[in-house]
Amino acid sequence: MTDSSTAFTDVVRSRRSARRFLPDPMSTADIRNVLEDAQTAPSNSNTQPWAVHVVSGAVKDAVSNELLQAYEDERESPDFTADYGEGIYLERSRDHGAVLYEAWGVARSDVEGRREVIRDNLRFYGAPHVAFLFMPALGDGVRTAGDIGMYAQTFLLSLTARGFHGVPQTILGMYADEVRKALGVSxxxxxxxxxxxxxxxxxxxxxxxxxxxxxxxRSVVIHGRA
Ligand SMILES: Cc1cc2nc3c(=O)[nH]c(=O)nc-3n(C[C@H](O)[C@H](O)[C@H](O)COP(=O)(O)O)c2cc1C
Known part of the structure; x- marks a missing residue:
């Protein structure tokens, strides 16, 4: 492998989701560099359908407060379902939950502990910045969502390459109306x-x-090769 492919492999394989952040903000230049990297992501017919809102400081705190209040009031407003069905995907999701709750020291039966984990998500795990990834509603949305996934992974890998961390959070999308209202998004x-x-x-x-x-x-079938 060349030096650059080794470096790329190191970045890809060392990326992981962080769930506890230091309060120190990143510089505006660092944030812009990550956004410029993410902007190079591929998309269907180069439609570049991502609409990204980055929040920091008091704006970020205000959004968090709205999400926390919506959670306490049970006012969910997801634009998309979060459904793993009944088979292996649900099992894998439960296995992943078990790993996380063990690390947090929260027992399965600890209802309030689990609620606190949700609140911690809605406090963005203490992160100083959040990028909200919006998309236009086109057709059944699947191809557009794929493009947003491309953008997100490029964003995450750029963070990793530059010594930062991130965590994608579907849970934030459960309160879409609150985020739109707080940020003036259509x-x-x-x-x-x-x-x-x-x-x-x-x-x-x-x-x-x-x-x-x-x-x-378990994931790949290679045809035409021994
Ligand atoms: C689209 C997407 C949404 C996610 N939503 C959440 C979330 O709401 N909360 C959370 O703590 N982690 C969330 N994750 C992180 C996954 O749990 C994590 O990517 C997975 O367990 C693999 O771990 P790794 O990212 O450390 O490799 C999400 C990941 C993706 C890709």
Whole structure:
């Protein structure tokens, strides 16, 4: 492998979701560089359908407060469903939950502990910045959402390459109306998820989690090769 492909592999394989951040903000130049990297993401017919709102400081805190209040009031307004069905995807999701709750020291039966984890999500895990990823409602939305995924991974890898961390959060999309209202975003734009980002807290055990991956043979079929 060349030096640059080794460096790329290192970045891709060391990216992981952080769930405890230091309060220190990133510089505006660093944030802009990550956004410029993410802007190079591929998209269907180069439509570049992402509409991104980045919040920091008092604006970020105000959005968080709205989300926390909506959570306490049980006012959910998701633009998209979050449904894993009844089979292996639900099982994998539960396995992932078990790993996280163990790291947080929250038992399955601890209802208030689990609610606090949700609140922690809605406080963006203490991150100083959040990027909300909106998309236009086109057709069934699947191809547009794929483009947003391309954007998000490019954004996350750029953070990693530059020494920062992020975590994509579907849970933020459960309160789409609140986010739109707080940021003055039109109802035509749908909220897929947000990415909280900044400096990961190196002392937080939850940031040491390495989520398990399936072996290639469970996900990939290679045709025409031994
Ligand atoms: C689109 C998307 C939404 C996610 N939503 C959440 C979320 O709401 N809260 C959370 O803590 N993690 C969330 N995650 C992080 C996943 O749990 C994480 O990517 C997965 O467990 C693999 O771990 P890794 O990112 O550390 O490799 C999300 C990830 C993706 C890609």
């Amino acid at each position: 109802n035509d734009l749908k909220l897929l998820f947000g990415i909280s980002f900044g400096y990961a807290d190196p002392a937080a055990p939850v940031n040491d989690i390495r989520m398990h991956r399936l072996p290639l043979s």
